[in-house]
Amino acid sequence: NAGVMQNPRHLVRRRGQEARLRCSPMKGHSHVYWYRQLPEEGLKFMVYLQKENIIDESGMPKERFSAEFPKEGPSILRIQQVVRGDSAAYFCASSPPGQGTGELFFGEGSRLTVL
């Protein structure tokens, strides 16, 4: 049973370019969450999505960042016009529909480096 899959694992971009990070949740999971971890810091919630809906984006920066979780395919976190401060590890987590236990299943992360 495959876990949460994230790709790419490592991504290098120059300032001003776009970064796209993909997340495929665990089979049967319909809730996806994105977190960002800056160097030497804890994880910060960014956005919570269900299929075709953004449920909570209170942790997303107001500009340049967007997320989607289409009916078909993976969830995508998109960062436009990247800056050096966007360099971080971006983690995706998923959980099953319904209340469940509240447990989150995390992927291995995508590490973005902005030159």
Place this chain on the structure above:
Amino acid sequence: DAKTTQPPSMDCAEGRAANLPCNHSTISGNEYVYWYRQIHSQGPQYIIHGLKNNETNEMASLIITEDRKSSTLILPHATLRDTAVYYCIVRVYTNAGKSTFGDGTTLTVKP
């Protein structure tokens, strides 16, 4: 979310029990205590959670005080592979995805 306080670091000898404390004095009645760990910048891994009763699974035990203002995660026989950052999170489980991960406790298991 209720605020949690954890010591920044702890050491433990291999084979001994590791006891990681967490203070959550402002916890509400419907909030659960969750523990995750992150090994060397990998994705966080769920360990255990509880509401008010002590809990045990194959990884660890969770002891919650009667007033629920603090808890302790116990790794009964720590191994070198348990070296990680351990996060204590307090949250209603209906939206546990919007969890607040603080700085956690860096546990170092030494041979």
